[in-house]
Amino acid sequence: MTVPPFWPPRPGSTLVVGFGAVDRGDDAVGPVVARLVSDELAAHGPTGVQVIVHDDPTALLDLIEGRDLVVVVDAVHSGSPPGTLTVREAGREGRALTTGADRGWAGTHGLGLAAMIELARSLDRLPDRVVVVGVEAAGFEHGRALSAPVVPAVAVAAGTILDILRA
Amino acid sequence: MTGGMTSGSHVLSVELLARVEGEGGMHVHVQDGEVRDVHLRIFEPPRFFEAFLRGRAYTEPPDITARICGICPVAYQMSACLAIEDACGVTVPEEIRLLRRLLYCGEWIESHALHIFMLHAPDLLGYDGAIEMARDHRELVESALRMKRAGNDLMAAVGGRSVHPVNVRVGGFHRLPTHAELAVLRPQLVAAREEAIAAVPVVSDFAFPDFEQPHLYLSLTSEHGYPLESGSLSTTAGLTAPVRDFGSHVVEQHVAHSNALHSTFDGQPYVVGPLARYSLNYASLAPLAREAAEAGGLGPTCRNPFRSIIVRTVELIHALDEAIRLIDGWQGALVAAVPVAARAGEGHGATEAPRGLLYHRYRFDDDGTILTAQIVPPTSQNQAAIEADLRAFVQANLHLSHGELTHQCEVAIRTYDPCISCATHFLDLDVERR
Numbered sequence A: 001m002t003v004p005p006f007w008p009p010r011p012g013s014t015l016v017v018g019f020g021a022v023d024r025g026d027d028a029v030g031p032v033v034a035r036l037v038s039d040e041l042a043a044h045g046p047t048g049v050q051v052i053v054h055d056d057p058t059a060l061l062d063l064i065e066g067r068d069l070v071v072v073v074d075a076v077h078s079g080s081p082p083g084t085l086t087v088r089e090a091g092r093e094g095r096a097l098t099t100g101a102d103r104g105w106a107g108t109h110g111l112g113l114a115a116m117i118e119l120a121r122s123l124d125r126l127p128d129r130v131v132v133v134g135v136e137a138a139g140f141e142h143g144r145a146l147s148a149p150v151v152p153a154v155a156v157a158a159g160t161i162l163d164i165l166r167a
Numbered sequence B: 001m002t003g004g005m006t007s008g009s010h011v012l013s014v015e016l017l018a019r020v021e022g023e024g025g026m027h028v029h030v031q032d033g034e035v036r037d038v039h040l041r042i043f044e045p046p047r048f049f050e051a052f053l054r055g056r057a058y059t060e061p062p063d064i065t066a067r068i069c070g071i072c073p074v075a076y077q078m079s080a081c082l083a084i085e086d087a088c089g090v091t092v093p094e095e096i097r098l099l100r101r102l103l104y105c106g107e108w109i110e111s112h113a114l115h116i117f118m119l120h121a122p123d124l125l126g127y128d129g130a131i132e133m134a135r136d137h138r139e140l141v142e143s144a145l146r147m148k149r150a151g152n153d154l155m156a157a158v159g160g161r162s163v164h165p166v167n168v169r170v171g172g173f174h175r176l177p178t179h180a181e182l183a184v185l186r187p188q189l190v191a192a193r194e195e196a197i198a199a200v201p202v203v204s205d206f207a208f209p210d211f212e213q214p215h216l217y218l219s220l221t222s223e224h225g226y227p228l229e230s231g232s233l234s235t236t237a238g239l240t241a242p243v244r245d246f247g248s249h250v251v252e253q254h255v256a257h258s259n260a261l262h263s264t265f266d267g268q269p270y271v272v273g274p275l276a277r278y279s280l281n282y283a284s285l286a287p288l289a290r291e292a293a294e295a296g297g298l299g300p301t302c303r304n305p306f307r308s309i310i311v312r313t314v315e316l317i318h319a320l321d322e323a324i325r326l327i328d329g330w331q332g333a334l335v336a337a338v339p340v341a342a343r344a345g346e347g348h349g350a351t352e353a354p355r356g357l358l359y360h361r362y363r364f365d366d367d368g369t370i371l372t373a374q375i376v377p378p379t380s381q382n383q384a385a386i387e388a389d390l391r392a393f394v395q396a397n398l399h400l401s402h403g404e405l406t407h408q409c410e411v412a413i414r415t416y417d418p419c420i421s422c423a424t425h426f427l428d429l430d431v432e433r434r
Helices: A025-044 A057-063 A113-122 A151-166 B045-053 B061-068 B073-088 B094-125 B130-136 B138-159 B179-183 B186-203 B243-249 B274-284 B287-295 B305-329 B378-396 B402-415
Strands: A014-019 A049-054 A069-076 A085-089 A129-136 B009-014 B025-031 B034-041 B216-221 B232-235 B250-255 B258-265 B345-353 B356-364 B370-376 B428-433
Touching (some): A014 A025, A014 A057, A014 A151, A025 A049, A025 A069, A025 A129, A025 A151, A057 A069, A057 B138, A069 A113, A069 A151, A085 A151, A113 A129, A113 B130, A113 B138, A129 A151, B025 B378, B034 B378, B045 B061, B061 B073, B061 B370, B073 B094, B073 B243, B073 B356, B094 B130, B094 B138, B094 B186, B094 B345, B094 B402, B130 B138, B138 B179, B138 B186, B138 B305, B186 B287, B216 B345, B216 B356, B232 B243, B243 B250, B243 B345, B243 B356, B258 B378, B274 B287, B274 B305, B274 B356, B287 B305, B305 B402, B356 B378, B378 B402
Parallel strands (some): A014 A069, A069 A129, B025 B428
Antiparallel strands (some): B009 B025, B025 B034, B250 B258, B345 B356, B356 B370
C-alpha cells in the first residue's frame, strides 16, 4: 500500500506519523516504518488509524489537532548505537522532551519534532497520549539509503507501533 | 563573567547557534580591546548539489535543488526553472508567471511567519525560544501558527505539498489548481493579513540596538512589482543589470576558516535579503504594506539588521496581500506548462528567496545534459557582511559583559535569518578574547 505524502487530518482518529526525508540516509526511517505500519493495518487492522508521512515537524501542531492518540516515528541522534529503538510517552501525562535546540539538534530553524511537541504542550494542544518511537540513526547524507544497522530496526519499530495500536 | 572586555584576551563562545536553519558557529578573537578575527565557519551542501547535478537531465534541477532546503524549496525551483528556460530560449506565458508568483507568496508567508514570531521575537521579548515564549504569549504564537498555516495551505494548493512542492516543472506546472481550490484559500489569507497588520505595533515596539550596516545592498527589481519570481539585478550603488551579468560582479572565493564560499560584489561585502529588497523596492510595496512600514517607524530604507523583524512583517503583509490579489485576478491558463526543448547553451536565473537573492547558472550539452551547475544561495552571499557587522558590533560593545555580548552576537546573527542548510552544514559560535 502506498501512503500519500499528506492525508487531510481526520480529527478523532488515531494518527501514526513518520517524519523524515526519504532521500537523506537514515532520516528515511520514519517514512519507511510508517509505510510498513500502513501495510500491516490494511491487511490485519485495526481500522480507524490514519497513517501519514511528512518531512516537516512544524506540521505536527496541525496534525495532532483533535486526536486522542498520536504515535510519531522519527530518526534520532542521541549517541546510542545505530538502530537502537527508544519509546517515549510524551503526551499530557508524559514527561517533557529535551528539545536539543541548544545543541543544534532541533532541525528546521530549531523547531524539530521534540520542540514542536513541547510547543504543543505550552499551548495546551497536546493529545492525551503521544508516543515517540525513535530509531537511532547512523547518518543523514543526501542520496544514501538506510544504513545496515537501521534496516532491521524498521520491522521492530513497526511491530512496536502495531502493539501500541492494538493494545 | 561580569564587566567589559576592553583589555586582556577574551573568547566569546556559543557552541551551536539556536533558532537558525541548520547548524553552525562563529569565532571572535578580542585582544586588548580590539577585535582581531571574526570567522563564520561553514560547510556547504549546495557544493555537493552542484557536483551531482552534472550529467543529469535539464528537466531535473527544479526537483533536485528543491531538496537543498525545507524552508525555501520554491526559491530553488523558481531560480532553476528560470535558468533552464533562459538556456533553452523559452519565456513562459504570463499566467504561468503569475501562478509561480502565487506559489512564491506561500513560501514567503510560511518562512517569514516562522522567523518573525518563532525565531526572532523570543530574542526581543527575552525568552530562550518559542516554547518558553508561548507560555506567556500564547495568542501571539497561535496567531503566528495561523499565518504560517495560511502559507502552508497556499503552497499545498499550488505546489501539491506544503514542503518540497512537487507540482513545479520546467516550463510551468504539472497541474493547474482549480478556481475552487484557490478561492477556498481566500478567507484564511484575508484573516492572516489582518493578523500580520495587527502585529506591526508588536514587532516595532522593541528596543533595537542602534546599529547601521554600511554595505552595498543587492536585490532584484521587477516591472511586475515587489520582486519575488523574476527581475533584474539592482544595487544601492545605482547599478542595474540583467541576471546574466551576476557572475561579472559577484566573485565567490574560498576562505581558510570555512568550507562555504564567500561572495563579494565588485570586490566588497554586500547584503541580500529583506533589508536590501525593501530599500531597493519600497515604491513597489502594496499600499497596505507601505502603510504598515510607516506605522512601524520605517522610512523608505532600513539599514539596521536588528529592525529586520519590522521589514519582514511588512513583507509578510505584502505577500498576503499579493496572494489575495493574484487569487482574485486568476483567470486560469490555457496550458499548465509550455514545451521546453533541450539545446546546448548556458542559462541564468535569479529569484528572491525569503532570505534574499538566489542565483542559478547551468550549462547544457545539446541533448540537455547538465555540464556545469552553479548555485549561489543568499546566506553564502551575506557571510562576509555578517562577519563585518559582527566585527563592528563587538568592537562597539566591548563594555558589555562576556555573557551579554555573546548573546547579542547570537541575536545579531539570527537577524539575518541565516539558512545554514542552504549555505552550510554546521556552525558554532566561538568568541575568543586574548
